[in-house]
Amino acid sequence: MLCSCSRWHIIHNLLSCFEFNREASTFLQSGKDRVGSTYKKSVYKQYSDSTYTREIPKPAWLGFLGPIIRAEVGDTITVHLKNFANRPHTVHPHGVFYKKDSEGSLYPDVSSQDHKKDDAVPPGGNHTYTWTVPEDHSPVADDPTCLTWVYHSHTDAPKDIASGLIGPLLTCKEALTGTSQRRHDVDLDFFLMFSVIDENLSWHLDENIALFCTDPESVDKEDEEFQVSNRMHGGSINGYVYGNLPEMTMCAGDHVAWHLFGMGSETDVHTAFFHGQTLTIRGHRSDVASLFPATFVTADMIPSSTGRWLLSCQVNNHLQGKAQSGICPKTPESSMNGTVRKYYIAAKEVQWNYGPSGLDQSTGKSLQEPGSSSEQFFKHSARRIGGTYWKAKYVEYTDSTFRVEKQRSEEETHLGILGPVIKAEVGDTVLVTFANKASWPFSIQPHGVLYGKKWEGTLYHDGFVAPERRWCLSWNGASVEPLHNFTYHWTVPQHVGPTANDPPCLTWMYSSAINPIQDTSSGLVGPLVICRPGTLNTSNKQKGIDKEFYLLFSVFDENLSWYLPANIKYYLRKEEAFVTKDESFKESNRMHGTFEIYCQTSNHYQSGMKARYSVSKCGKGAPAPDPQYEEVRTHYIMAQEVEWDYSPDRSWELEHHNISGQESYGNQFLSNENGLLGSKYKKAIYREYTDGTFRIPKNRTIDEEHLGILGPFIWAEVGDVLNIVFKNNATQAYSIHAHGVLERNDGQVEAAKPGDIVTYRWDVPERSGPGPNDFVCVSWVYYSMVDPVKDMYSGLIGPLKVCRKGALGSDGKRKGINREFALLFLVFDENQSWYLEENVKTYAHGNQSKINLQDEEFVESNKMHAINGKLYANLPGLTMHQGDRVNWYLLGMGQEIDVHTVHFHAETFTYRVRISC
Known part of the structure; x- marks a missing residue:
């Protein structure tokens, strides 16, 4: 080579x-x-x-x-x-x-x-x-x-x-x-x-x-x-x-x-x-x-549809490559002997309100509350559109006349901006008649079904149009002009249906794809479900399922919508050029949405991607008996404030780059000169104590040394009860909330004020433990939930593992395993810590009056790309012996920049894919 x-x-x-x-x-x-x-x-x-x-x-x-x-x-x-x-x-x-x-x-x-x-x-x-x-x-x-x-x-x-x-x-x-x-x-x-x-x-x-x-x-x-x-x-x-x-x-x-x-x-x-x-x-x-x-x-892949086909990245700001499935002798198509399912769907322009109640349902406060994270998205002013926008929406009609809209049932109201649910089984044929009642050309492109080039629903050079032609032809449904109709023909042969390892039904989507970015930003997207034969009943519902929910988590970027000029003119009475260069105006138009549950990505959570769901008894017979819990495991955990050094030793970093400190890439994070804070910050951390007096800290063993900033490694087996006695010795209100367990708190995690002691009970039922395809233990995480973003960046987070019954020894270690390591890959954003102002006063070395907290260089310097709170090989304790069996519990939190892919040099590992919550 x-x-x-x-x-x-x-x-x-x-x-x-x-x-x-x-x-x-x-x-x-x-x-x-x-x-x-x-x-x-x-x-x-x-x-x-x-x-x-x-x-x-x-x-x-x-x-x-x-x-x-x-x-x-x-x-x-x-x-x-x-x-x-x-x-x-x-x-x-x-x-x-x-x-x-x-x-x-x-x-x-x-x-x-x-x-x-x-x-x-x-x-x-x-x-x-x-x-x-x-x-x-x-x-x-x-x-x-x-x-x-x-x-x-x-x-x-x-x-x-x-x-x-x-x-x-x-x-x-x-x-x-x-x-x-x-x-x-x-x-x-x-x-x-x-x-x-x-x-x-x-x-x-x-x-x-x-x-x-x-x-x-x-x-x-x-x-x-x-x-x-x-x-x-x-x-x-x-x-x-x-x-x-x-x-x-x-x-x-x-x-x-x-x-x-x-x-x-x-x-x-x-x-x-x-x-x-x-x-x-x-x-x-x-x-x-x-x-x-x-x-x-x-x-x-076993390709079945011939023609030239597009291979593309669906991320909005990434564009396209192409692949070709050659025009070769076509294999016989599977006969479609199932049901012919007909849908009548129109693209219709609507005024869409992202927050119709006017309230942040998680706090009960107004969405326009001054200083709230929602204010920038919902306040209407001379330079802000507010929470209501003109959008296009897929709407279902009763027949091909497109005169009578099909009213949504109470169970379908949660669909919101989504189009109607299209369902089919393997062997079925789906005919979707699409009427464009909007003022822009649109289409319908599906995922998860088979279609010919005529019904693809997207525009690109694919052999049907000579490259020198300026405009593509619309006869194939790729572009349905306003006030025109087109019928799409999709089939569901066996090879596109659920595999033996899949659930009975697969969730897909359909959307307009003339311009995939602007069309979807305008609102044209809907759910599509493909099931095994015999899965759907006569009401088109999945047998054996009482409720179905369809949730789209998306940051609707109204700046990319076809209707942005119309929204500016309609709601602001201004021309587009008046506001479109204003970055804060652009951010106000990125609607993170109100959805069931919430998005764990920090800045999405802050921007409103959260809501509540409720569980009722509904009179469906006697509830299942409560699980019998056998073992109660008690942990005494304190939130305490410390000085944390992300990089106490810079020798590895400087040797690696073979340069001086001033020239090192790490200097922007570790230097405390020129108005930067350096590697030390005040933080709050979870630490374990021996009993409820909280006088004697529980010293970490050599095997726990690698945990770094993380709280104690909490462990349990299925059938246990975890009793968490929490003392808040910090100056902010904090709490402990866990994933993967059943919290006995009626949906609210009680906060502990400074000096308070609160006891949390977490039950560990069968469903909290490993599934049939999981390893013996599965990893979860716990953190403070008073303000989940600020609390986490302040340092309050720790690992939790739940194992099968009998898998652990008396010391909490998994039997048959030599070493266990829990690693959190997180960019600690100190700009969002409760202690930012204190850290500026303490570590700015008398220059705090000159520091601009919004300065781009200063903001970047406070983002610590850490493993368990340490940078540049400063994390101790990752030691094992040749031939050891090692378990790795890998954790990820944070925001969009927290995309981490872990590479172990010279080693491989096995992992299993499971469903989380």
Whole structure:
């Protein structure tokens, strides 16, 4: 394998049915201070032998990804790396076993010099990496036959990957690949990386400015607009955006394996949507794959609908790539011998009130309460629209005349803005007659059913329209003009229905997709349910189910709605230009919504994504008898205020970057100079005591040292009662609320005022414990609920595990396990701590009067990217012995930036997917 440099070119928009748009030009057009679509990159290439003279070609659709490395259980992989690039690089793999001399990752690890040669192969140098695929690193029985992994350079992983040094790696069960390195169990396999590639991080940024900007001297690398232009927000697929990915061709009936992975930062949340087809992922039916940085998905597909189909990321600000399902001899379609289900649905314009009661139902206060988190969304003023907007909504009618609306039942009122529920069973045909009563062209595009190109409901160049045509044709239902009708024809063959591992019914959705971003932001979305045969009764309800609820959690961004100009003109009596450059106006139009339950993402919770639900007896016979609880386990826990140091030792950080403190990236978080606070903050933490006198703290053992800022590790078995005696020794009111247990508090978590002692009772019924497909223990979390956002960022959070009966020893440790670790991955936002002002007074070193709490640099410096409250390898206690059986309880909290994917170097682990609450 060779590491070399080359130019990478991304051409124009091949998907849009409209003229090249302004957003695409942001990333793709060059200029005096814009790089454009062509960048110098470093890439991996494969050669036939050590002379590095004959390159082995790879499929065009791999883009700048390196060659595919395939292996099966028992194999040894030998990679000879020759570095022809202009700086040190390596090859670091995921999913295989290696020793320290083949890790390919540069960081302080106290290794010998012989074991450091793999850490940075210099320009012109070479190194041989040896990896193996032992049984404990191979696919387990419930895994697909092959697992998707990657390899990449790891001298500075973010910069190396942004520069282009990454490729796919596949590990398979035994006897699935031969000497040709081709799989025997599938007809085709494709490897796709979804990533917002940030060229600002590339080692070649300065070279790219010099090569491709027409006036390099005019470039300000810190300019925000310049940086945005270098982030390929198309959500590039293998390094291509806007439909430039070379086509992937397959035949109807082929067995196709898709190996999908995401890389990047918190912006890299991708949902890969395969139009017109369905997939099986981990035994479950889907047509989308959710991808996060360093997550790897293996999906199986048997395409059945022929034609050119779109492959896209459904995240609003990521755009599209494309795939082709080739025009090959079509396999016979399954006969549809079920029910023909007809729906009559119109797009209708309505005035939608996001808070019709005028109250925040969780507090009882007005939504326009001064200073409340809801005020910015609901207060109507000269520069604020308030809580009511013109929107489009899917509305059901009784027949094709579209004269009589079908009234929603009391059970359906919770649907809110959602369209009517479309239901069908395997074998059914669904006919949806759509009338566009709105003032914009709209459509209906479904998930989870089979349809031909004529009924796809979305616009893009797919072979039906010549690329030189400015406008796409609307005969295929892709664009239904105002006052026009169109009937969509969908079918539900066996291969799109629930799998054996799925529940009886699968939840999907339908939406308008002429412009998927603006159409859905305008309100056009609805639920679609596909069930096994015989699941629905004559009333179209699921048998054996008393209540059904459909909940869409979405930040409706009214700034992206087709109706924004109309809303500004109608409610503000102003022209659009008057307010659209006002950032606070834009934020006021992002409606987080009022929904059943609440969203755990901190800023969504603060912005109103919460509501209540109630449970009534309803006279349905005698209730089930109360569970019998046998063991009462009592914990004495105090909230106490401490000085917390996120990074007491900077030696690892500085050695890793091989620079001084002032030059380190970590300096923006750890320096206490120039108006920054540094690494120390006042915080509140949970700590355990020996008894109810709260005089003697319970000292942590060596095994508990890793918990860091976390509270005590609370544990229970099914059938236990947890008695939590809580003393608040802090200066704010706090509480303890837990997930995964039955709290005996009538829905309200009692707060303890400073100095108070409150006792909480948590029952652990059968449903709190592991399910049939879970491990012996499952992980939960507890935290203060007085203000769940401020309380958590102040430090009050801890781990909880619930295990099967008899799984734990008297010390709370799981039997048969050598070590257990609980890790919280959280960006502690000290700007939202109760103690921010105190911390400024204490740690600003006399400069507090000069500190602007809204200053962007100051705000960023207070966001601590921590594991259990420690940065830069300062967390102690993560020690185990070779051969130990180890349980990891991984916890995530926070807000949108808290997208964390955990990578264990040199090790793999097994996990199981379960349903949480």
